[in-house]
Amino acid sequence: MVVVLQLLLTQEVYNGGELTNPANAPASITYQITFANNDNTMIADINFGPGWWRFIYEKTQQVVVADPNITFKVDMSDYTGTIATGVFLNGSFNNWCGNCTPMTNTSGSIWEVTVPLTAGPIQYKFTIDGWNDQEFFVGGESCVDTIADGFFNRYYVVAADATLPAVCFGSCDVCPSIGIVENAIELDVFPNPANDKLTVSSTEKINTIEIISMNGLVVLQKSINQSSAILNVENLKSGTYFVKVxxxxxxxxxxxIIE
Known part of the structure; x- marks a missing residue:
C-alpha cells in the first residue's frame, strides 16, 4: 500500500533537495510513504540529491492480524469404500499428520472443517480413517499443484477468510447429481497379500489399472480393455499400495499388501 501524507515531523529535506536555512522551511511538506508489517511500520524515503534520508516509524502498539479462517468441504457421495473413524484433512499446514484434523459430517454426504491458516500457498488432500485411504490425482487437474516433485495434491492460496466449495472426493469438481445405482460394480483383487502375481476382476469392462504407492506415486499402470487381468507385482517393494481400477x-x- 502506498499513500501520500502530509508530515509535520521535519521540514529540513524535500524530494530533490535539502534546506540550508531552517528559516526557509514551509509549514508542511508532502512526502510519499509506504506501510509494511501489517501497517505497523511506516517508511518515508526522501531523495535530496547527493543522497537520501529514510525515516522509519513503528506503532507503539502493534495490531496483530488474525490468520484467515478457511472452511474445507468434501462430498463423499461417490465414495464406494468404508468410512470407519471419519474423513480427515491433511496438508502442508499440519505436516500430513493423518488424524489430527478431523472433519465433521454436517449433512448427508458432506464433511467439513474450518481451520485458521497463515496466508500463502498450501497443498492438501482429503483422507479416510487417517491414512487408510486417500484421494489420488494423476497431475494436470485444475485443482492440483504443478510442482514437479512427484506428488499430486490439491493446491490453494490462502489470502482471506473463505469457504471452499464441496468438491467430490478425488475430484476437482462437485459430485454429479445422479440417482441410486442399482447394479453397483463388483471388484475382486486377489490374492491379498500378494508377492508375485495379482488378479484384478470386475463385473464391468476395465479400461486401466494403476497401482499407487502410499505417497501417491503410480508405480504400475496397465491398459486392459477387458473385465479381468493378471498383473506382475514381483518387482514392487514390500508395503501397502492401492489398486485403482x-x-x-x-x-x-x-x-x-505386497509381501
Missing part, C-alpha cells in the same frame, strides 16, 4: 463410468480403489 478405471472403467468407462467409474473408478474404484482397493487396498493391497
Amino acid at each position: 478405471i472403467t468407462d463410468d467409474n473408478y474404484l480403489f482397493e487396498r493391497i
